[in-house]
Amino acid sequence: MIGGGVLARARRLPPRARKGTVSQRVLTGHARWYCYLVTGGAVFALLATAVPRPEPAVAFSVGTRITRSALWMLAITGTALATLAATTAATRSLGHDPEIDLGRSTWLIGSGAIVLGGVVVRRLMDELRHRIGLLDSLSRTDQLTRIPNRRSWDDEVSRELARARRDHSSLCIAMLDLDHFKTFNDMRGHQEGDVLLTHTAAAWREAVRESDFIARYGGEEFAVILRGCSLQDALPIVERLRMVMTDEQTVSVGIARWDGAEDAESLVRRADEALFEAKAAGRNRVKVAANPGADWGQAKAVPWPSIVRELLEERSVIAAYQPVVDLDGGAIVAYEALARPNHERIDISVERMFSSAQRMGLGRDLDWLCRRAALAGATWMPPGMPLFVNVGISALLDPLHRVDQMLLVLEAVGRQPTEVVLEITERELVGDLGRLRQVVASYRQHGFRFAIDDVGEGHSTLEVLAATEPEFVKVARSLVIEGWNRGPRAAICAVVAFARSIDAQVIAEGIEDEGLATAMRHLGVDLAQGYLFGRPALHVAETAEEAETKEPVAAAASPATGWSVRRR
Incomplete structure (x- = not known):
């Protein structure tokens, strides 16, 4: 329309202005290049539409949509400017001075670009607010049962x-x-x-x-x-x-x-x-x-305090081991140790055991008992293989349980700090992120590494991830098993994107069928565990020997593999 207006004004020039200045050959020669410019702008717009639309992950979609919108703006503006240049040159060939028309046309194009840019920014902001709301909703909803978490x-x-x-x-x-x-x-x-x-x-x-x-x-x-x-x-x-x-x-x-x-x-x-x-x-x-004033700890009808004390005194905690596999090759690259009470008359989940111990002020002692059980039960492991050990945030920040005590435990079992990955459960609230950063730094100075467990199920995932910058990120099982659905898939993609940005590896928990394993592989997840690959076993040595007879053969773990004692 802008180019058409310029040509129309050129046609209204006095005959004398047009006479003797029109050269069909020159105009045709120039128009060919002008058409090339216009065609190039149109092709550029077409290419802009060909940018693939990604899955709706918060970490990718906004940036990609900004790129798409920017390409559209450049394409439209470039096409308009190419048309303006062609019509302006044609007008100049007819002997008319197009300065005023060029200025007005440029102003119109600039105004249109500003309006278009405002619309694009507004839509991007609306989408960003929508995605933030979606992420907040996911963080407050249990992905398995679809009720609040x-x-x-x-x-x-x-x-x-x-x-x-x-x-x-x-x-x-x-x-x-x-x-x-x-x-x-x-x-x-x-x-x-x-x-x-x-x-x-x-x-x-x-x-x-x-x-x-x-x-x-x-x-x-x-x-x-x-x-x-x-x-x-x-x-x-x-x-x-x-x-x-x-x-x-x-x-x-x-x-x-x-x-x-x-x-x-x-x-x-x-x-x-x-x-x-x-x-x-x-x-x-x-x-x-x-009533609130009752001394429940001494009540005969509630045996849990005495049971927890008995577990601690007798050190009746063992670990069952479950394989962790590489999703690309299928090889067993690590094991996770799941803590369990080792007592015939006790029927209590580990979550319940820790809940009771924490109310009694014994949560840190039980945490240390699980760490020692993890290390003591891993004597069959070859030297140099990393060991994932679960640790609660409250125990990690406890000034009485410092890094030097962990070093003494490792010395007793003959292991090095570089072989240990401390796996932090993110279900716990973090009161002092600054203190957490200091403690993590002190452990890292000795060679320890860190992992965040159950990402996507707790109170302060983003804060803990930012404070620790872990080497491993474990996606919560509740997200993994719902990986077919749009919301959980978007959350997993966001976790994978964050892990890539800090050079961390991602582990998916709860894989029980090949279809889910394939889905996690396509989402960029590195490692996985679940009943598809093996159930927890108490006899680790036998499990390891059986694994060596299967294909692919499990080699010594790489620095990305390890062990974890988990509260189950």
Whole structure:
């Protein structure tokens, strides 16, 4: 249109201005080059549309869309300028001075480019806000059951207590735990266990009132906020949740009523203690929490404190080992050690064991016991093979458990710090990131490396990742098993992108079929573990010998491989 306007104005020139200045040959010769410019601009615009659209990962899509938009702007502006140059030269060939037309046309093109740029920036900002909201939603939702997760629960409890305190209203908390879920998982596999968790969450979400809030607290444990409920009102609701379960799968429940003054931590602790009581009494029942002032640790009905002390005194913790494989070649490159209580009469999950120990102030001691079990059980490993050892953030930051103590433990078992990777669970809240950076730096000075476990399931993933810059990043199993879906796939891509930026390797947990392994490989994940590659085994030496007879043969681990004692 701009070029057409210039030509039209040229046609309106006086005959004298046109006479004797038009040369068909010159005009035709110039027009050929002008057409080349216009055609080049159009081809450039066509190429801009050919930039492939990536998967909707937060780490890639915004940058790629900016590139696409910039190419479009350049293409459109270039085409317009090429057309302007062609028509201006044609006008000049007709003997007309096009300075004024060129200035106006350039102003119009510049204005159009500015408007177009504003529209593009606005759309990019809207998309960025949408992606940030999506990422925040993913961080607050349990990817397996599609209900709120522990992080969302913690925030909601604090808000509800503040509201109840302001409105002088009543409030109850219920903690629910599926009975013998560990046995169910071991017998039927994690896939069946996931189906049970998903169906249970869906049924309970339908059974509670609209005003109630239900979340997956961790593992096989769920939690419910019963708003505006006294104990008399809450008990029928909890019984309804129990009745949803089948005869084959039962549930134990602990319930606590807010006393009007206690904080969220105290209220949840009392409900959890009541849950312990229900399990100790034979499971498949509801127990009401004692008053806040009761000395639960000495109560005969709650044996957990004595059980934890017995585990620590007898050092009754062992490790079962599960292979970790290279997704590209399929070779076993490492093992992960899963901590378990080694006691005939104890039926307790490791999550529950650590939860009880932390309330007793013994969490750090139990953490160290698991570390020693990991190192002591790895005597079959050849020298130089890295060893992943799980460590809680609270134990890592404990001034009494410094790096020199870890060095003494390594000296006792004949290993070097360069062979150890400390695997931090990101489910724990980090109170002092500055202190965490200092401790990580002090360990690294001696050759230790770090990994972040269960990325995508906890409270402060981004903060811990930024503070530690780990050599290994383990994607949470809840994200991996949902890797077919758009949201979890986008989150995994973002984790992979971050790992690449800090030269870290990514490990996917919970792989149970070849299709999921292929999906993780396509997303750029390096290593994986799960029932597809092998179940946890107590006899590590036998597992290693069996692995050597299979193809591909497991060679000595590279610096990217190792071991981990995990709280399960």
